[in-house]
Amino acid sequence: MIRANVVGILLIVVGLLLLLRKIDLPIAERFGSWEFILFLTGAVMLLIAHFRSNRTLMLWAGLLTGLSLHMWGQANVDGWPDHWFFLFIIVGASFLLVFASQKDRRSGIIGILLILTGIAAWPGLPGVAGSLNNYWPVLLVVLGIFLITKKA
Incomplete structure (x- = not known):
């Protein structure tokens, strides 16, 4: 019942954005794009995953x-970072x-390591990024x- 309501609300919002x-309407160009609709879908999935x-x-x-x-962000925000380091941050x-x-400790450790890897690979840190480009496969x-x- 709750899942049907959430999916119904998502369909209404997506339908309104497309309409x-x-x-x-000028605002619909930014918020009616397929990227934003995927974002909304992911946000609804996050809510469902949290409650279940x-x-x-x-x-x-x-x-x-x-x-x-x-x-x-790449499509709509000027200066949005366009580098592979961002993928590590997203996965982390x-x-x-x-x-x-x-409260899964292993997921927390993996997340922190991936985020730190992404930050270290940021081109704004030239010394670290250069070394990391050579050795990140080892990580x-x-x-x-x-x-x-590691046991679960």
Whole structure:
């Protein structure tokens, strides 16, 4: 029942955004785009995942929300960062969402490591970013070994 209501509300909002876009309202160009509609879908999925305590859905909803927000920002905000480091931050933030909702320590550690990797790879830190470009695959291998060997 609740899921049907949430999906119904999402469909109404998406329909209204698309309708506003059809009648050429200026605000609808920014908020009626497919990136923003994906963002809204991800936000609704986050709410559903939170209330159902669904860890997997929380991770995927966080990824969808973060990636769609990033794509919307690139399309609509001047000066929005366009570098691969942002992907690490988005994935790390998704793991931190799982940590915040499920108190899963492993997700918190992974999230923090990925966010720190993303920040260190930011081109504004030239010394760190240059070294990280050479050695970041090692971090991925270590993180993969951690995930495989760590018991749940």
